[in-house]
Amino acid sequence: MSRLFRLALLRTLPLIAGLMAASAAWAQRPPSRIPDDPHAVLERLPHGYARLMPSSIPAASAVAPVSSLQVSILRIRELLTTAAQTGDARLAARADALLARLPADTKDPDVLLARAFSAQHRHDFAAAEALLDVVIAHSPRNAAAHLSRAQLHLVLGNVDLARADCTALALGIDAGSGLLCVGMLSLRRGDYAAAAGAIEHWLQDAPATDETRRYALLMRAEVAARAGDRDADTWFRRALAPAPDDVRTLTAYARYLRNVGRDREVMSLLAAQTGHEGLQLQRTLAACRLPPGRASSLVAAQERRFAAARAAGSPVELRDEAEFLLVARHAPGAALALAQANFRTQRDYEDVALLQRAALAAGRSEALQPLRTWAAAQHLSLPPVPEVAR
Numbered sequence: 001m002s003r004l005f006r007l008a009l010l011r012t013l014p015l016i017a018g019l020m021a022a023s024a025a026w027a028q029r030p031p032s033r034i035p036d037d038p039h040a041v042l043e044r045l046p047h048g049y050a051r052l053m054p055s056s057i058p059a060a061s062a063v064a065p066v067s068s069l070q071v072s073i074l075r076i077r078e079l080l081t082t083a084a085q086t087g088d089a090r091l092a093a094r095a096d097a098l099l100a101r102l103p104a105d106t107k108d109p110d111v112l113l114a115r116a117f118s119a120q121h122r123h124d125f126a127a128a129e130a131l132l133d134v135v136i137a138h139s140p141r142n143a144a145a146h147l148s149r150a151q152l153h154l155v156l157g158n159v160d161l162a163r164a165d166c167t168a169l170a171l172g173i174d175a176g177s178g179l180l181c182v183g184m185l186s187l188r189r190g191d192y193a194a195a196a197g198a199i200e201h202w203l204q205d206a207p208a209t210d211e212t213r214r215y216a217l218l219m220r221a222e223v224a225a226r227a228g229d230r231d232a233d234t235w236f237r238r239a240l241a242p243a244p245d246d247v248r249t250l251t252a253y254a255r256y257l258r259n260v261g262r263d264r265e266v267m268s269l270l271a272a273q274t275g276h277e278g279l280q281l282q283r284t285l286a287a288c289r290l291p292p293g294r295a296s297s298l299v300a301a302q303e304r305r306f307a308a309a310r311a312a313g314s315p316v317e318l319r320d321e322a323e324f325l326l327v328a329r330h331a332p333g334a335a336l337a338l339a340q341a342n343f344r345t346q347r348d349y350e351d352v353a354l355l356q357r358a359a360l361a362a363g364r365s366e367a368l369q370p371l372r373t374w375a376a377a378q379h380l381s382l383p384p385v386p387e388v389a390r
Contacts, residue, residue, distance in 0.1 A: 143174035157347025254282035318342035332361035
């Protein structure tokens with residue numbers, strides 16, 4: 001592999017890692033207001049935003065010239081990566097604005113990859129897949145495109161197609177990306193021993209400074225959580241250590257704690273995360289299983305957030321609203337309808353588990369027939385429904 005291709009891959013993998021974690025609820029901008037005090041602090045930006053300023057992007061030099069297109073791509077990648085880590089929709093919108101300025105008919109693989117990542121942020125999965133197909137058709141050995149397309153296939157429920165991309169990576173394109181892909185695929189198939197082995201092998205070989213380590217640690221924590229291993233907490237804590245405010249890791253950890261009935265710990269874990277809607281939803285759902293009186297204000301606030309999103313023309317994520325109706329409003333029929341609609345477009349592990357829970361709560365086992373048919377076609381075993389999560 002050439003040095004330039006390795007550099008491009010190292011720059012792109014953290015972005016792919018951000019997209020691999022299911023992250024759908026982006027923070028909404030607060031209502032606009034004109035402050036009375038000219039010295040008032042309107043907003044404190046999260047740690048890491050300084051690197052997104054134009055002055056932080058490498059400039060051209062005689063030794064290593066950087067084209068204006070390369071500068072744009074680097075900035076777009078930084079914006080999308082940070083959007084995935086912080087859940088800030090404004091950064092994804094800024095990346096979209098920069099992408100719109102690039103030539104519409106370009107065949108540059110970096111531009112096409114960035115557009116695919118942006119489309120996946122918006123849940124425009126068809127556009128993302130089409131763009132990745134174009135990249136791979138022109139550059140069959142593009143590891144970043146294969147890895148991202150495999151992840152996208154898993155979200156869509158096309159496990160066999162994901163397997164093909166993982167095989168191509170592992171058997172000749174890039175062994176490191178192949179290990180991550182195999183780990184991701186094995187996790188989705190429920191082969192937890194294989195998933196743990198692939199991820200731990202990657203962690204042993206990867207440099208300590210590789211930013212993708214955070215995602216690999218999170219994926220390893222997910223393996224332990226789904227397998228019911230006692231060391232799941234250890235892996236989640238290791239994943240959080242380099243980035244304690246990473247919304248992907250916090251969301252996954254909170255979901256694990258709720259699934260095993262440790263709702264009180266969710267409240268403390270997310271106590272300081274008041275600015276992110278997805279994390280606030282996790283906190284609200286946890287409060288609903290605590291003694292009466294803890295949840296009422298959080299539930300009301302969550303309903304206001306849903307209403308504000310709709311008023312702003314931003315559709316509420318079906319999975320989020322379905323789980324809210326199921327847990328907070330005890331409306332299994334309405335939750336099932338949304339879970340079924342969500343399953344038509346997203347068939348990742350959490351989408352499947354939510355549909356199962358909603359159908360069980362509603363007493364509608366026949367609603368699971370499309371799920372059973374799909375699982376059989378993809379050679380998947382359906383995950384058990386945790387007693388607490390029901």
